[in-house]
Amino acid sequence: MEKKVSRIGVLTSGGDSPGMNAAIRAVVRTGLYYGLEVYGIMRGYQGLMENDIKKMESRSVANIIQRGGTILKTARCKAFHTEEGRKQAYDVLKSHGIDGLVIIGGDGSFQGAVKFSREFDIPCIGLAGTIDKDIYGTDFTIGFDxxxxxxxxxxxxxxxxxxxxxxxxxxxxxxxxxxxxxxxxxxxxxxxxxxxxxxxxxxxxxxxxxxxxxxxxxxxxxxxxxxxxxxxxxxxxxxxxxxxxxxxxxxxxxxxxxxxGGAPSCLDRLIASRMGYHAVESLIEGRHNVFVGIQNNRMNYVPLENVGKRKGTISSEWMKIVKILAS
Amino acid sequence: MEKKVSRIGVLTSGGDSPGMNAAIRAVVRTGLYYGLEVYGIMRGYQGLMENDIKKMESRSVANIIQRGGTILKTARCKAFHTEEGRKQAYDVLKSHGIDGLVIIGGDGSFQGAVKFSREFDIPCIGLAGTIDKDIYGTDFTIGFDxxxxxxxxxxxxxxxxxxxxxxxxxxxxxxxxxxxxxxxxxxxxxxxxxxxxxxxxxxxxxxxxxxxxxxxxxxxxxxxxxxxxxxxxxxxxxxxxxxxxxxxxxxxxxxxxxxxGGAPSCLDRLIASRMGYHAVESLIEGRHNVFVGIQNNRMNYVPLENVGKRKGTISSEWMKIVKILAS
Amino acid sequence: MEKKVSRIGVLTSGGDSPGMNAAIRAVVRTGLYYGLEVYGIMRGYQGLMENDIKKMESRSVANIIQRGGTILKTARCKAFHTEEGRKQAYDVLKSHGIDGLVIIGGDGSFQGAVKFSREFDIPCIGLAGTIDKDIYGTDFTIGFDxxxxxxxxxxxxxxxxxxxxxxxxxxxxxxxxxxxxxxxxxxxxxxxxxxxxxxxxxxxxxxxxxxxxxxxxxxxxxxxxxxxxxxxxxxxxxxxxxxxxxxxxxxxxxxxxxxxGGAPSCLDRLIASRMGYHAVESLIEGRHNVFVGIQNNRMNYVPLENVGKRKGTISSEWMKIVKILAS
Amino acid sequence: MEKKVSRIGVLTSGGDSPGMNAAIRAVVRTGLYYGLEVYGIMRGYQGLMENDIKKMESRSVANIIQRGGTILKTARCKAFHTEEGRKQAYDVLKSHGIDGLVIIGGDGSFQGAVKFSREFDIPCIGLAGTIDKDIYGTDFTIGFDxxxxxxxxxxxxxxxxxxxxxxxxxxxxxxxxxxxxxxxxxxxxxxxxxxxxxxxxxxxxxxxxxxxxxxxxxxxxxxxxxxxxxxxxxxxxxxxxxxxxxxxxxxxxxxxxxxxGGAPSCLDRLIASRMGYHAVESLIEGRHNVFVGIQNNRMNYVPLENVGKRKGTISSEWMKIVKILAS
Structure with missing residues (x-):
């Protein structure tokens, strides 16, 4: 049986996308609702390695659902791709007693999480935060709309x-x-x-x-x-x-x-809220090291190691419609 | 076997919704692409009965995809609920040689179409143009987003x-x-x-x-x-x-x-374009007297007589998320 | 000769208007630039009386120029209309060593300031923060545009x-x-x-x-x-x-x-920045108890006691243009 | 004494700017109000030379005040810089009986108008339609805001x-x-x-x-x-x-x-309406070959030949404010 989580961390990684703040808010408030402590990790894996971490309260995420960007900031971090880097990150998490991690980012961010979750006993949950909508396993990514x-x-x-x-x-x-x-x-x-x-x-x-x-x-x-x-x-x-x-x-x-940038659309706020909620539920229910997507209006859980860029196919129907309608 | 259509009419009915113009554009251009003549009927069933009809060219719908409202205008029409009214409408359509009809509107508008298509040999296609998203058989209605x-x-x-x-x-x-x-x-x-x-x-x-x-x-x-x-x-x-x-x-x-009002969102323009295209395809392929919806990203064809307001259910999951996130 | 100010307070009062944050930012940063200490007073005169005051740094006003509302919050306060109320406010200011006050609000807010500045030796500067554009002495009010x-x-x-x-x-x-x-x-x-x-x-x-x-x-x-x-x-x-x-x-x-509400327009951010800058300049240069407006693109300083609602006149030229153009 | 105008033309020239449609609407409706005939000239001087001209009614300019671009289209036209070109344009105007011209455009467009009005007996009025706000004699240009x-x-x-x-x-x-x-x-x-x-x-x-x-x-x-x-x-x-x-x-x-592009701001619609109105008034009152600007909230009439790009000066006050506020 999976051990229970009690302190979770949340970070945003890769390029920022509108709706990341709505996802952070959902992770924080769902965590608090279930009695967890929630920690905000600044600047993605970079801030994690540098111990740039702060405890989040309900008020920490007040009035952010409508903001573009990410209050946790984001960065690209080469060091986390090395074993030493990930070990350092693990030590930081341990020092806080953090035993679960939510990563909001693109497919590059998940590759780091896969390695990290294999090497260490901290379960990771991935949420698709990218404007490109190119992640396998979900109809929506936060920011695309x-x-x-x-x-x-x-x-x-x-x-x-x-x-x-x-x-x-x-x-x-x-x-x-x-x-x-x-x-x-x-x-x-x-x-x-x-x-x-x-x-x-x-x-x-x-x-x-x-x-x-x-x-x-x-x-x-x-x-x-x-x-x-x-x-x-x-x-x-x-x-x-x-x-x-x-x-x-x-x-x-x-x-x-x-x-x-810009204020996220209604749809991006909704899917970000829903995904953030289910990320925490997943940690609590022992559904670990998965990516949380939405398919056909149902939650879809994909093992993180299977997640990657979506194979590029544009439906031929759409290309025909483009041709006809622009005439 | 269904007879082939050669001249089709399109109208908007009920309350206006953003994206109706995108749907009109798609109906007109798809019709022309397939060699049909397309007629724009003004002010819904009211204009139909009053023979307020004009031939549409490709240019008639240029530069409207981004406009709110409806260039064909819309109205509520009591007379069409009477047999005499519908007979009058039929005579007008016949006088133009119109042998197919696309109705963009809400569920009230489809009820008239059901009766009309039973009484007369003019096939009708319904498209959901309403901001309320309360139509059975489709995940999207034009204007909701x-x-x-x-x-x-x-x-x-x-x-x-x-x-x-x-x-x-x-x-x-x-x-x-x-x-x-x-x-x-x-x-x-x-x-x-x-x-x-x-x-x-x-x-x-x-x-x-x-x-x-x-x-x-x-x-x-x-x-x-x-x-x-x-x-x-x-x-x-x-x-x-x-x-x-x-x-x-x-x-x-x-x-x-x-x-x-207002410029339609990207999503509303997309579904309106797609639905408009499939409305004409349906008329051509003999899929008559149906409502054209989208479910799980596939076209969904529902006999018009089965279409109605969607049974109201709000998922309990969402209500729980609302409660947790607003804390 | 006027004594020099060294610690100033800034508050927003009355109904909120978009651009108030830009004005607060300008007051804070101009004050700091000139070596003053700047204090943010929460919820207008109410927070002043309740000693709800915090020291502002340059970062306190980072990333707010584009936000609607007011980070200092605002309120209507009856107690400040009494002598006891104003005495209490004065004691609070004295306890912080605050020796100058910038009030961003409507004409009602200035009436309180007039009395206060007569009774006590703390100079007040008024800035027009109101969507109604009904203040005498300025072509612009913050929020109208x-x-x-x-x-x-x-x-x-x-x-x-x-x-x-x-x-x-x-x-x-x-x-x-x-x-x-x-x-x-x-x-x-x-x-x-x-x-x-x-x-x-x-x-x-x-x-x-x-x-x-x-x-x-x-x-x-x-x-x-x-x-x-x-x-x-x-x-x-x-x-x-x-x-x-x-x-x-x-x-x-x-x-x-x-x-x-909503993000302030370019114009509102500009006039708020300019007025905020000149409010601090006025305090420093001994131009006390004035309202800082803009007329014919020049700063206009009106003694606070003369400020009031602008006499309502709508030019007859505009009314004629309305009539002609709507035909 | 100036002869009276009875048929006027209006054109847009140079780069398009938001609010040009509001100005066209004002010219057309003010003209009609005063009993003139108004002609819309397509694509600036190019359409004028090619006789691409249509009579405007009140309805021709309905529902355009909120649209970006220009319904009359615009173009840059080299031929009008030649004497032959201008002669050809004159002949076209004469053939319609047009005896007054409103030109909405930038300073390049006015240079053509100056020559034209010297050579021929058709009075010209210039309105500043440019996003650059670089025209001498006016605080506002249509589109800048x-x-x-x-x-x-x-x-x-x-x-x-x-x-x-x-x-x-x-x-x-x-x-x-x-x-x-x-x-x-x-x-x-x-x-x-x-x-x-x-x-x-x-x-x-x-x-x-x-x-x-x-x-x-x-x-x-x-x-x-x-x-x-x-x-x-x-x-x-x-x-x-x-x-x-x-x-x-x-x-x-x-x-x-x-x-x-985009829907013009409130301010651009207002100044465009006001300028358009006064352009027609100027033609009627014999204030010919002038540029109609607004300075210190009053109409300002500058002989067209004096109009040019505004000498570039950015106030040092603003540069100081920039420096202080961005700190």
Whole structure:
């Protein structure tokens, strides 16, 4: 039988994402509700190794559910990838009597947790905090819905100018390995073309489509490109277009870091609250070293070692709908 | 075998909801893509009976995906509930050669369509356009996500003042028969209590909870009430509280119609686009007189006559999470 | 010659307004820059009397410029209107060695400060923190620009529904004695009529104008009413209209407290920063017991005892523009 | 005596700016109110030369006051800089009987108007439609307030991430020759440094300031750079910093075209409405070939030939406030 947890730690790791604070709040308050002590670990594994830790009360997480970023701050930490680093982290946890850990972050953060939980007797729970929605085992990741709405609002603004000037805009959104932000924001803003890492970009098709639109005098066009598209991002696409469709006036916009911040959307606050609650329940009920996701509206528990980036597939149905609706 | 459709009409009916324009756009462009003629019917069944109809081109729906409201306008129409009314509507459709109909609206709008499709040989497809998310057979309704985010943004603002003044605010959100807007916006804003039509409101519990918080000096509180709560809405709740917890300073806010308008969220544009596309596919493939919903990320086709308001159930898990997180 | 100040206190009083935090930040950091100690007084005069005071550092005001509400909280305080109350407040200030006071609030808050500064040797500086823009001696008050933009965004949403349903909406905005929120938000949203306390409402004119519009089939109309309009607010106006223009479908929306909160606009952050800076400069330079306003882009210093609500005048030019543009 | 105008044209020229639609609406409705015919000229001088002109009714400008972009579209037009081009434009205007012209655009657009009004007997009125606020003779330009608020919202989001990661962000905002967007958005977001074209950038000062902050462990910093800063924009600044302050993690964000679009702010709608109204009044009253600005809340009429870019001066008071408040 699993031993019972009594003091848990919570940290955020990797790139920040909107809704992380809602998850922290849920972990803290659920922990306190069940009589646990809860410790906030600052700056991810870095702060853990440096013993940058503080006890959390209910008030510590008051009025944060609506805030972007993370009150626990986050960092990338190379030292935790070494055995010495993890041993140091373990000693810090032991010194506090912390016997359970909730890690809110992306798939890189979980790899460290897998090793740590194998080496030491401190159970870890993973929650998907990433705007990229590229984690296996969950329909939602904390931050995706906010990021994609931020992208949509930005592209709506760009469309005003595209429309006023009869111009083509090539907009680059976040997504190194996953095209979900590009796909969703592209559909939602009526983009003519959406270029994602999951599909080989055929630049000849893009050019042919623009030439056809030029003939039809449809001059206002938006192409959304994921930053990780193998063709090379918005600037590369723009170059190719300028070369082959000289009549088209093209502008590039790289949305960048505005996609990470801001008040989380209702959906991100909900899933973060629900996941945070179930993370603590999992620790208490002995469901250890799992990733807590949501699939088909049910909680889904995946052994942490099986969690990884989601295989990239964009449904062909969506690509057909994009083509038809942007006509 | 079903006869083939060649000219289809689309209308919006009942209360407007953000995303209706995205659905109209999808119906029009998918129809044109498949070689159909598409007609926009103004002001729902009212405009249908009055022959207020115009042919739609691809450009007719340009630059509307991001707009709230409905370019086809909407109305409630009593005459269509009579046999004469529906006969008149049929004659109008026949005069245009329209042989298929897409109705975007709430459950009341579908009841008319059921009768109409029984009496006449014009197949009807229903799409859920309502902010209330109370339609059987679909996880999403067009407009809910936008409405609930609008409510969340409004309550976030109210919390600033609640916090500055150490006050209790009682916020009434939309939802005559369904408490989903109240539930989601309440969780997302950290409301202390959420009162919904699906559950009997025990005002003694609400009062006891406030008294307990008063003792703990937790003076900033928000209660979210669905307009259809059987206890009687925000004003009634405020009265009861003032009577029994005189030390509490309570304010009432009724969010009202701001919840219907505004640019649709990314999610609402996506589901509206997808549903609109499948509505036309359904007409073409002979899947007639059905409601097109989405369940577990798959299209769900329900015979129109089976569609109705969703039985109100709020999961007990959520109510437990609300209680724990607002502590 | 005025004696030099060395320890100053800052408080917010009356209704909260967006931008108060930016003003607090400016007072604190300017004070520290000039070598003063700065104390934050909680909950206005109430917290002053109760000795609810804390020393502020530069970090105390980090990351608040973008927050609505006030980190110092605010309250209305009857006891400060008595001599005993003010004596008690003075004793508290003396015990901290505080020898200068910045009061951010509305005209009611300044009346207390006038008496206090006459009775005791602690100079007071007033800054206009109110969404109503009704203070004499300044073109701007902290919070007005944000509040009016919140109202505009809300009415834009309502217009979506008004337009979809061909309806009349009567929207009530804040403003007990001043119609500026109504005037500005009404013009900016193309309202047909704007009813303000500064002008006698001729309901017959409103009705006649609607009847004329009904004849022209201009059915989508918005009337913006200040809560302090002597005719009696939106509900009263709606009643009168329903009685005399029965063909018109009218809906009432009372925007309420959402107008107080939210992230301050750029302008409100700017004027709050500038005023806060000059409040401290005034204390240091011996410009005591003044209200610090901005007029024609220059700082304007008014003896506190002369400050009061601004005489209500709405320019006739604007009323003419409203009439012409809403046609 | 000036001859009376009876048919006027309105066009938008140069880069689009939010509020142009509000100005068009005001010109059209004021014109109609005074019994004039009003013609909308598409795509600026380009559409004028190509006779792309349509008669405007009151309904043509319904429901546009809240829209970004310009319904008349805009373009840059080289041909109008030639005498032949202007002659052709004149012939088009004559063919419609248009005897007055309102030009909404930037200072480049007015240069064309000056020549045109000298050569031909068609009076021109200029309105400042530019987000850069760099036109002589007016405190406001249509679009500036919206653009700067868009920048502020974007930087607020970036700050969430800067704060979560203890990072430096260098944000580039629009402004080729004018630093107002950088100055206002920088103050409003608490930027540590603001680099503008009006002042020589001393990169050594920037570096020294960051080094000093590094020593104080103030790691979260934002620098706002106008695109036209002579040092060379955000990327150049980032390079210099990385070279000299290697411990600092710096990220670059270029906000780009999102600053042009979006629903105009309340202020931009108001000044656009007021300016549009006075443009028509000016044509009627014989105040010809003037630019219509607002100074100290009064209308200011400047002969078009005197209008130019505003001499760049950023007040030293503001630069001092920036320095003090960001400490």
């Amino acid at each position: 906010t990021a994609v709405n931020t992208a949509v609002e930005a592209i709506d603004k760009i469309r005003d100018t595209a429309d006023a000037h009869d111009r083509l805009f090539i907009v680059e959104v976040m997504g190194r390995d996953a095209g979900y932000i590009a796909l969703h924001s592209g559909i939602a803003t009526g983009a003519e073309n959406i270029l994602v890492p999951e599909q080989k970009t055929n630049i000849q098709d893009v050019i042919a489509s623009l030439q056809e639109k030029e003939r039809r005098k449809k001059l206002v066009n938006i192409i959304v490109v994921a930053e990780g598209d193998e063709f090379g991002g918005a600037n590369k696409v723009a170059e190719a277009i300028k070369q082959h469709v000289p009549g088209v006036e093209a502008r590039v916009c790289i949305l960048g870091h505005i996609q990470r | 936008t409405a609930v985010n609008t409510a969340v943004e409004a309550i976030d603002k109210i919390r600033d003042t609640a916090d500055a003044h150490d006050r209790l605010f009682i916020v009434e959100v939309m939802g005559r028969d369904a408490g989903y807007i109240a539930l989601h916006s309440g969780i997302a804003t950290g409301a202390e209590n959420i009162l919904v039509p699906e559950q009997k409101t025990n005002i003694q519990d609400v009062i006891a909870s406030l008294q307990e918080k008063e003792r703990r000096k937790k003076l900033v509180n928000i209660i979210v009430v669905a307009e259809g709560d059987e206890f009687g809405g925000a004003n009634k709740v405020a009265e009861a509280i003032k009577q029994h917890v005189p030390g509490v300073e309570a304010r009432v806010c009724i969010l009202g119609h701001i919840q219907r | 944000t509040a009016v933009n919140t109202a505009v965004e809300a009415i834009d949403k309502i217009r979506d529904t008004a337009d979809a349903h061909d309806r009349l909406f009567i929207v009530e905005v804040m403003g007990r004695d001043a119609g500026y929120i109504a005037l500005h938000s009404g013009i900016a949203t193309g309202a047909e009529n704007i009813l303000v306390p500064e002008q006698k409402t001729n309901i017959q004119d409103v009705i006649a104008s609607l009847q004329e519009k009904e004849r022209r089939k201009k059915l989508v109309n918005i009337i913006v009413v200040a809560e302090g309009d002597e005719f009696g607010g939106a509900n009263k106006v709606a009643e009168a209209i329903k009685q005399h223009v029965p063909g018109v479908e009218a809906r009432v929306c009372i925007l309420g407290h959402i107008q107080r | 919206t653009a700067v608020n868009t920048a502020v919202e974007a930087i607020d989001k970036i700050r969430d991430t800067a704060d979560a990661h203890d990072r430096l962000f260098i944000v580039e905002v629009m402004g080729r020759d004018a630093g107002y967007i950088a100055l206002h958005s920088g103050i409003a977001t608490g930027a540590e440094n603001i680099l503008v074209p009006e002042q020589k950038t001393n990169i050594q000062d920037v570096i020294a300031s960051l080094q000093e902050k590094e020593r104080r462990k103030k790691l979260v910093n934002i620098i706002v750079v106008a695109e036209g800063d002579e040092f060379g924009g955000a990327n150049k600044v980032a390079e210099a910093i990385k070279q000299h302050v290697p411990g600092v993690e710096a990220r670059v964000c270029i906000l780009g075209h999102i600053q042009r």
